Amino acid sequence: MVRTPAENPDYQELGILADEILGECDDDVALLAEKINSLPAPVRYDLLSSDYLNAFQVFYFFFRSFPEEIEMERLILVPASELQYGIRINEIDLYELIFAIIDEEPVMIISDGERILARFSGTTGYRDTLEYLESAL
Numbered sequence: 001m002v003r004t005p006a007e008n009p010d011y012q013e014l015g016i017l018a019d020e021i022l023g024e025c026d027d028d029v030a031l032l033a034e035k036i037n038s039l040p041a042p043v044r045y046d047l048l049s050s051d052y053l054n055a056f057q058v059f060y061f062f063f064r065s066f067p068e069e070i071e072m073e074r075l076i077l078v079p080a081s082e083l084q085y086g087i088r089i090n091e092i093d094l095y096e097l098i099f100a101i102i103d104e105e106p107v108m109i110i111s112d113g114e115r116i117l118a119r120f121s122g123t124t125g126y127r128d129t130l131e132y133l134e135s136a137l
Contacts, residue, residue: 008042017043018052029060036061045104053080055087059099062106063126075099092133 009017025032036044048058056075059067066072071089078087086100086109095117098109102121108129110118120128 009046014043014046014050015052018047018050021047022052029057030064032057033061033064048104049081049084049101051079051081054078055080055083055099058083058101059106059126062123064123065126067126071097093137095133095136097129097133 021032021035025035036047039047047053048061054076055078056067056072058080059075067075068090074089075087080101083099083101086098086107088096089099090097094112096111096113098111100107100109105121106123106125107119107121108125109116110129110132118129118132120126120132
């Protein structure tokens with residue numbers, strides 16, 4: 001049973017909480033998403049932007065879907081804390097697909113490498129990105 005966290009846990013307390021949650025969930029990202037969703041908002045955001053989770057776990061939390069295999073592999077290798085800068089998760093033809101967390105919200109960005117061509121946010125952001133790419137290609 002995961003204990004109820006303090007409203008603003010310090011880094012060590014957040015690590016203990018993350019260990020408890022990850023231990024309960026093993027590799028079940030759906031269960032992990034449920035557990036994270038049940039946390040108080042400030043704690044949830046701290047965890048989603050920490051080094052305790054990887055970017056794939058955060059991706060699944062927001063979009064409740066699995067990305068393509070190459071995207072998933074890239075996301076697994078990057079800590080969630082890097083999402084504040086944006087992570088290039090795929091290159092499709094001339095487009096770069098970037099996943100970021102901006103103002104606590106998931107953002108999918110399509111770029112040509114020099115400028116942003118499209119930006120989708122919210123829980124439908126990944127699906128909207130794929131639809132945009134399908135229509136553009």
